[in-house]
Amino acid sequence: MSRAVLESLNRLLDAQVPPAAPGAFDVWNMVRSIQGFGVVVAAVLVLMSVYSLGVMAERLFTYARAGSASRRFAEALRELLPAHRLKEAVELSKKLARGHLCKVLGTAIDEYCRGTETVRARGAVSSGGFDVIASVNRAVERSSLRTVNDLRRGLGSLATVGSTAPFVGLLGTVWGIIKAFQNMAATGSGGLGTVSGAIAEALINTAFGLLVAIPAVMMFNYLTNRVEDMQVDITDSATELVDFFLKEGVAKT
DSSP states (O other), X not given: OHHHHHHHHHHHHHHHSOOOOTTSSOHHHHHHTOOTHHHHHHHHHHHHHHHHHHHHHHHHHHHHHHHHHHHHHHHHHHHHTTTTOHHHHHHHHHHTTTSHHHHHHHHHHHHHHHHHHHHHHHHHHHTTSOOHHXXXXXXXXXXXXXXXXXXXXXHHHHHHHHHHHHHHHHHHHHHHHHHHHHHHXXXXXXXXXXXXXXXXXXXXXXXXXXXXXXXXXXXXXXXXXXXXXXXXXXXXXXXXXXXXXHHHHHHHO
16 A cells, blocks of 8 residues: 555655656756857866866975974984084985975075184185174075075966966856857847856856866965965074074184
């Protein structure tokens, strides 16, 4: 008895709910129906998406590698600096050249070594009052600028993709809407049902543009914060190194 009731309810529901037209508002069918200029816009968005994904992957790998090398170098400096093994520290910085701290601190230590050697060789009078610490500070500033600029490489392009991708998609959408109304004017038929399918297909470009832009903007903000954190590490570490050199100079005098 219950089975008969269930079968009757199923027949009633099937009769009241007509099946959807095949491919009516299917996303894949709408993507396949993009033609003309919309295909060009979609191709541009695909290229922008591939490029932005490549920049994201490359920057994440570069930052992870730089952080690992910098940690190794910082841990080694705890033993090398108190032991006055500055030449070994410079050589280690060249081996771990991918690290942001290695580039800046290695340059500073090398400048300090060459500056002290110059003062010892020429003497305080003949060296013209050469300030070793000031020279180290200038070396840190130059190296920091180059290092941070290298860390920011590719972020400008990522920001460009994030800001322009929605407008590129909107361009394809506007073109599709214009085409839909032109077709409506040519056929002489009007109404929402006539243009709704074409407009839905045109909006695919806008949706695609947003899908490209949102990850690009989010990753740009994240990577920018990573660069700022590394810049703070560079500044703090360089300041501590200069303080160490100053204390060493005071101790020697």
